[in-house]
Amino acid sequence: MSTAGDLAESVRAAAHAADARVSVDIDTGDMKLNIGPQHPATHGVLRLVVELDGEKVKSVKPVIGYMHRGYEKLVEVRDYPQVTTLINRIDWVSGFCNEIPFILGAEKLLEIEAPPRATYLRTLLCEMQRIASHLVFFSAYPLEVGAMTPMFFAFRERERVLDVLESVTGGRFHPNFNRVGGLFKDIPATFRSECAETMDAVRNVCGELDNLIVGNEIFMERTVGVGVLPPEIALDYGVSGPNLRATGVAEDIRKTSPYLAYDQVNFDIPTGENGDCFDRAKIRLREIIESTYIIDQLLDSLPSGPVMAKVPKVIKVPEGEIYVKGENPRGEMGYYIVSKGGGTPYRVKIRSGSFSNISCLEYLLDGVLVPDIIAILGSLDFVLGDVDR
Amino acid sequence: MTIWIEVAVKTLALLLMIPLAALALGYSELKIMAHMQSRVGPMEAGKFHGWAQLIADGLKFIQKEDVIPEAADRSVFALAPVLSLISAFLVFAVVPFGSGQRFWFFNLDIGLFYALAVSAISVLGVLMAGWSSANKYSLMGGLRAAAQLMAYELPLVLAAVAVVIQAGTMSLVGIVEAQANFSILGIPVPYVVPQFAGFVIFVIASVAELSRTPFDMPMAESELITGPLTEYTGFRFLFFFMAEYAGMFALSAIAATIYLGGYWLPGVPDNIAPAVGPVALVAKTGLIAFFLIWIRSTYPRLREDQLQKFAWKVLIPISLVNILVTSIAVVFVSDVQG
Numbered sequence: 001m002s003t004a005g006d007l008a009e010s011v012r013a014a015a016h017a018a019d020a021r022v023s024v025d026i027d028t029g030d031m032k033l034n035i036g037p038q039h040p041a042t043h044g045v046l047r048l049v050v051e052l053d054g055e056k057v058k059s060v061k062p063v064i065g066y067m068h069r070g071y072e073k074l075v076e077v078r079d080y081p082q083v084t085t086l087i088n089r090i091d092w093v094s095g096f097c098n099e100i101p102f103i104l105g106a107e108k109l110l111e112i113e114a115p116p117r118a119t120y121l122r123t124l125l126c127e128m129q130r131i132a133s134h135l136v137f138f139s140a141y142p143l144e145v146g147a148m149t150p151m152f153f154a155f156r157e158r159e160r161v162l163d164v165l166e167s168v169t170g171g172r173f174h175p176n177f178n179r180v181g182g183l184f185k186d187i188p189a190t191f192r193s194e195c196a197e198t199m200d201a202v203r204n205v206c207g208e209l210d211n212l213i214v215g216n217e218i219f220m221e222r223t224v225g226v227g228v229l230p231p232e233i234a235l236d237y238g239v240s241g242p243n244l245r246a247t248g249v250a251e252d253i254r255k256t257s258p259y260l261a262y263d264q265v266n267f268d269i270p271t272g273e274n275g276d277c278f279d280r281a282k283i284r285l286r287e288i289i290e291s292t293y294i295i296d297q298l299l300d301s302l303p304s305g306p307v308m309a310k311v312p313k314v315i316k317v318p319e320g321e322i323y324v325k326g327e328n329p330r331g332e333m334g335y336y337i338v339s340k341g342g343g344t345p346y347r348v349k350i351r352s353g354s355f356s357n358i359s360c361l362e363y364l365l366d367g368v369l370v371p372d373i374i375a376i377l378g379s380l381d382f383v384l385g386d387v388d389r
Numbered sequence: 390m391t392i393w394i395e396v397a398v399k400t401l402a403l404l405l406m407i408p409l410a411a412l413a414l415g416y417s418e419l420k421i422m423a424h425m426q427s428r429v430g431p432m433e434a435g436k437f438h439g440w441a442q443l444i445a446d447g448l449k450f451i452q453k454e455d456v457i458p459e460a461a462d463r464s465v466f467a468l469a470p471v472l473s474l475i476s477a478f479l480v481f482a483v484v485p486f487g488s489g490q491r492f493w494f495f496n497l498d499i500g501l502f503y504a505l506a507v508s509a510i511s512v513l514g515v516l517m518a519g520w521s522s523a524n525k526y527s528l529m530g531g532l533r534a535a536a537q538l539m540a541y542e543l544p545l546v547l548a549a550v551a552v553v554i555q556a557g558t559m560s561l562v563g564i565v566e567a568q569a570n571f572s573i574l575g576i577p578v579p580y581v582v583p584q585f586a587g588f589v590i591f592v593i594a595s596v597a598e599l600s601r602t603p604f605d606m607p608m609a610e611s612e613l614i615t616g617p618l619t620e621y622t623g624f625r626f627l628f629f630f631m632a633e634y635a636g637m638f639a640l641s642a643i644a645a646t647i648y649l650g651g652y653w654l655p656g657v658p659d660n661i662a663p664a665v666g667p668v669a670l671v672a673k674t675g676l677i678a679f680f681l682i683w684i685r686s687t688y689p690r691l692r693e694d695q696l697q698k699f700a701w702k703v704l705i706p707i708s709l710v711n712i713l714v715t716s717i718a719v720v721f722v723s724d725v726q727g
Contacts (some may be wrong), residue, residue, distance in 0.1 A: 145690060148426070218691055222690070
């Protein structure tokens, strides 16, 4: 670290100058600071090269790629059923949602349709995953603006949600539950009551979080008017998900081009007004509540029947191309699948929410203070695995 | 000869008290915050509710490698944690634990002035740590700490000035005695009642001086790793850790003394007062410390500029008005009595 050497050098120089009792010109040059790749608030390995004048940001350059695992290439040598294992790990906080668009794409290419019960359960588990994911936001974000307690409250209920997910899929983080043509298994007998109870608990913790953090004076002070993203700029950068809706654009794939059973349930799309950090947090809280109601409706109208369609033992997808997208907790998750026939995809392009969402960082971080860097970073709720893939 | 024995015993007691207070407070914080956050907190070390957790932590710190960064200013780097801890020791020296010579270390005539002055030394330690670590995060944290000192020392002192005006003395023992003789409408009350605004300002400013949430910008883990402490390891870090909790205890004790009546409790007969005194003080100190812990688990962190605004535009004007009102009231009351 040569800069540390420079610092020590300037300390020595200053001491020397003081000894000699001569006035020194204090050098107030800009400081270059590497925030990350190892830093508590960068959610993993994002690196920001920041030029600072005091605490004010003069320029910022995000550097990504530390987490690149080459998934697009890896899926080219996997069978279709094997791919879900990998894409689970793109955005590891919402594994189940990652599987959906890919499986839907494969099913469309194969011209298989999953049974209605499977579709409903997929929708339900997707919303469950959205709740778990947004609760992670409510643990990380308060920590980043300095509040410790909301994290434990959010994690307490997230654990219950994950328990329910686990009772169905067997996995807390990586369910790997979708199959081409349906689901691996039906839900256990206790699912209904557990699920309903958990939804009550989640609504309860949303009230607590609203009191403790979103309605908190200091939290508002830190987030209202900070990191304002105008809707047109958000659209230019391809920002999606809650970050886009916070700017006031009511764009939600679940509504605008419904997939799964989303056209069978009633729900609102919460939108913000100012597109600042506060709106981004508030919207996620309201989305959690909407999701609990979606789950309640799906539980009530869950059709009976099998959860797996008739599919051939060895899946061979006919030639074709398809782009399928879904509304992930972090924005639009899409797969462009190219098949040249055979058991493995020829090429898959993965479009993930976080990558586009953090592309507006340079715009957002221009001229802000150091504490606001962290507040803005956290409010975008990105996952590095989702950025780098 | 006896005076030397007394000085030796008192010094030893003082040296023992700091780690004890830090341990007790640190452990309480672990447990209280755990319960506020629906966790159980430490449960393993020492079997009974993890009572030995902090002792185990301390032992762990001592075993750690002592790393000094190559580019660091070694002597300043080594001095900083000691300086931080010393300030807590110095504050304790004037806190009266009961009436009578046996219960205080030194009864300075300018006790309150001295306590506030030496408690500010801890910030110097943090600033030195930030400067000498040769780490940019440390440097930024150190500068934030210095800026915070400027903003918060003033309301802290101004709030205390009103107490001094009311008590007519700067001696902490004197202030406690003045509270014992003070009553509103015949009901004996400590100064927290007439000086409520001052008390609130004093506690807020103490939180800022201790760099605790919501004013923990110098340490702000999510921004500056741990600010000035980033490069510290092992027992040097332990020193800072102890200084933080000892400082919290010391400032709470000062607040308890000047606002809650310190060792004095109304209606306690003289013959048991010496026994009750220290307990009363520790209980009152604990009350304020609990409040600080409560604040920490509730609030997020402010931004440095918002803190400055809050200090200069809200706290300082209020404390100046408080001084004015107190002065007028004191003159008026003494006129009536005179």
